[in-house]
Amino acid sequence: NAGVTQTPKFRILKIGQSMTLQCTQDMNHNYMYWYRQDPGMGLKLIYYSVGAGITDKGEVPNGYNVSRSTTEDFPLRLELAAPSQTSVYFCASSSGSVREQYFGPGTRLTVT
Amino acid sequence: EDQVTQSPEALRLQEGESSSLNCSYTVSGLRGLFWYRQDPGKGPEFLFTLYSAGEEKEKERLKATLTKKESFLHITAPKPEDSATYLCAVQATQGGSEKLVFGKGMKLTVNP
Structure with missing residues (x-):
């Protein structure tokens, strides 16, 4: 039982490049973040x-896009990377609302 | 706007020296308060969920309590392996939002 896995672990992007951060969970959780x-x-x-096919914006969505075609996967797309997107990105999942997140x-992404 | 404030920002303890971490919150309607532990270079790890004032939960040397304005994480006789950053987060009732609002964290160092 791997839980929540993310790839890659580290990435350096140049300004204006795009990339997708991958996230997969094997706990059959409907909620992902x-x-x-x-x-x-x-x-x-x-x-x-x-749930699959349903996504919504959080607090800081600008510059990012997501899709959810399966229960297991929730990729995050960065278009036209900017230095302000230098950060550590975490994916999480939970079994429902107001439940613990894993x-x-x-x-770790650096945009230069 | 929902806010979560953790204090102190950092705390150094000697092994065996008990203390408490504070998490004060301002939300429109609390659905749940969460405590997480985060080790350097890793994702947060779930510790506790508290749902209503007066609730308490314990796990080994940790005990979490909740009032209408704040939560405390009590650490009894800490050991060096308790060194980590402790995160507090609240989920409010805003229109069914799933948003979890995190505090900035409190870095605990326990010296042997």
Whole structure:
């Protein structure tokens, strides 16, 4: 039982490039989330999904896109990367609303 | 706007020296308050969920309590392996939003 897995672990992007951060969970959770964590700041919700085919914006969605075609996968797409998107990105899943979230190991992204 | 404030930002303890971490919150209607532990370079790990004032939960050396304005994480006789950043987060009732609002975290160091 791997839980929540994320790839890649590290990535350096040039300004204007695009990439997809992958997230997979094997717990059959309906709810999935993407957060970013900046030094000295709390985790900020980017997007979330309550089931396959359903996504919604979080607190900081600008510059990102998501899709949810299966229960297991919730990829995060960065279009036209900017230095402000340098951060550590965490994917999480939960079995329902107001339930504990299980986090992946994170992706450290640097945009230069 | 929902807010979560954790204090102190950092705390150094000697092994065996008990203390408490504070999480004060301002939300429109609390659905749940969560405590997580985060080790360097890893994703947050779930500790507790509290749903209503007066509720308490315990796990090994940790005990979480909740009032209408704040939550405390009490650490009894800590060990060096309790060193980590502790995160507090709240989920409010805003229109069914799934948004979890995190505090900035509290870095605990326990010296042997």
